[in-house]
Amino acid sequence: MLVALLTVFASGVRAGCPDFCNGHGNCDARDGGLVCSCFDGWSGPSCASRKCDSSPAWISKGSSLTAHGHVEECSGAGVCDRTTGLCKCNPGFSGMACHRLACPNGCSGRGTCSLVSTIGAELGSGAASPGQSAPTGFGWNYSPWDKNMAAGCNCEYGAFGPDCSLSNTPMPANLDDVTSDYCKLVFESLPNVRTVSCSKSNHSGSSKSFAVAILEWATVFDSYMNNIWYHDGAPHAGELGMRHSDGLSRGRRLVNCGFGLFPRDIQISNSSGFQGSSDVEVQNPSS
Incomplete structure (x- = not known):
């Protein structure tokens, strides 16, 4: 009788944990019962589910003004595949724990x-x-x-551009080659500008100025400058581009934008700080 009782007791220990913890954990006595203590990389009542990599969550309440201590599977930016243990990241995120911006x-x-x-x-x-x-x-x-x-x-x-898909417009080597048609080409190459007119307003031996009227904005556009490289008012003389954060697809306001062409330099900026000897007035289309 004693042997039989011991056998039943031993059997009860093994049966107390679901699916014997699937071989991915130990069956331990805890809080008056028997529970699976899963090995690293496994989770769930029976240790049948894989864990995914974790990293500080992209969105959380935070732990202080400067710290971000909340850690979450897939960084809160993806779904964990419990079969493979791999994160399926939301669009725009990458990495084993979806912990990097794509x-x-x-x-x-x-x-x-x-x-x-x-x-x-x-x-x-x-x-x-x-x-x-x-x-x-x-x-x-x-x-x-x-x-x-x-x-x-x-x-x-x-x-x-944010995805490096845009190219700078080459600058003619000779000032005489900078015509009204070239001015029009430069402005209409901007993604948020559809149609402009250019007319020469001043021409000296060392510089040219153009009056530019933006006749039509593109209806949909994004900001095409990124946070690493941007024009600061004096780009390389071999190229001509423009910082166009003031270009709007709707709204009516005057935008002063200028560029001066000089033998060894090009100056580009908006109304907040024009660099050069002459402004070019760029107006929104009339309503």
Whole structure:
């Protein structure tokens, strides 16, 4: 009789955990019962489900003004496949834990998808402010929680835009080749501009000025500059582009935009700080 009782008791221990923990955990006594303690990488009452990689969640309440401590499977930006243990990331996210922003269109084959920490270290100015550090000869030591999560395209020379899909318009070598037709071509190459008219307003031996009227905006456009490379008012003399954040598809307001053409330099900016000797008035279409 004693042997029989011991056999029943031993059998009860094994049967107390569902599916014997599927071989992926130990059956332990806890809180008056028997539960599976799953091995690393497994989860669920019977340890039948795989875990996915975790990382700080993209959206959470946060743990302080500067810290972001909440960790979640697939970073809260994807769904865990419990069969394979792999994250199925939402559009725009990548990585084993969906912990990185995906670069748009793979940077169009014209750039490198780089982390914000890499961009800061390799391309930053290196001029540190009080209380911050920058390695000698390099840029910033970017260290917030998203340093290995946020990413963007570092476009190759001649390409720009969030996905490096746009190209700068070549600048004629001779000032005499900069005609009203060329002016029209330059402005109408901007993604948010559909139709313009250009007329020469001034021509000296060293510069030209054009009066530009934007006749029609494109109906749908995005901001085509990225956060790494942008025109600061003095782009290279071999190319001509324009920062066009003031271009709007709707609304009526005067936008002052100017570019001056000089033998060794090109000056481009908007009304917030024109650089050069003459402005070009760019008006919205009349209603």
